[in-house]
Amino acid sequence: MDITIYHNARCGTSRNTLAAIRGAGHEPQVVDYLAHPPSREQLREMIAAAGLGVRDAIRGKEAVYAELGLDGVDDEALLDAMVAHPILINRPFVVTPKGVRLCRPFERVHEIL
Template identity: 45%
Template sequence: MKATIWHNPACGTSRKTLAILDETPGVDVTVIEYLKSSYTEAKLRQLFADADITPREALRLRGTDAEERGLKQASEDEIVAAMAAHPAYVERPFVETDKGVRLCRPQDRVHEIL
């Protein structure tokens, strides 16, 4: 099974999710450090749709200036545009497999798509 994780190595939950993927037999993991190679708006929209969450639900407020910039009250289009420009605004980690996409908070949610 192929799995892609949008990973932030500084995040404990992201590291734990990656460890689960690495320790699961038969999983071929692709790691995308999204702070280095940002998301496109199209990819964000696809991930959110496949995970059945809204951009607002994926907006990371803690440790960012997203709330001060008014993103908590912004339209979904504005949130997605801000996330594409500033990937730190995206909650982490997202994992995509043939079985679906999950925002893996907590990290055990990754088991739903393995």
């Protein structure tokens, strides 16, 4: 199965999701999204495919969120901020032929394996 995980090795949820994928017998493509963030359009598509709103996919507790004054801005401004500052992208997103999930909690990955 073709699986991609947008991964942050410093995040416990992301590490647990990766371990669950491997535990199910799959070796995913691991994308360090902080170093190689998805494009704006890829991000928009993943969020929509996961059934989320853009605000659901942003890490509102990151310091840069407050620094940029992102409360109350529209989805386009949020997407711009997420591409410019990938630490704002909630994690981990997992993409499989069966769908896309923001795997918080990590067990959500089982829905698409």
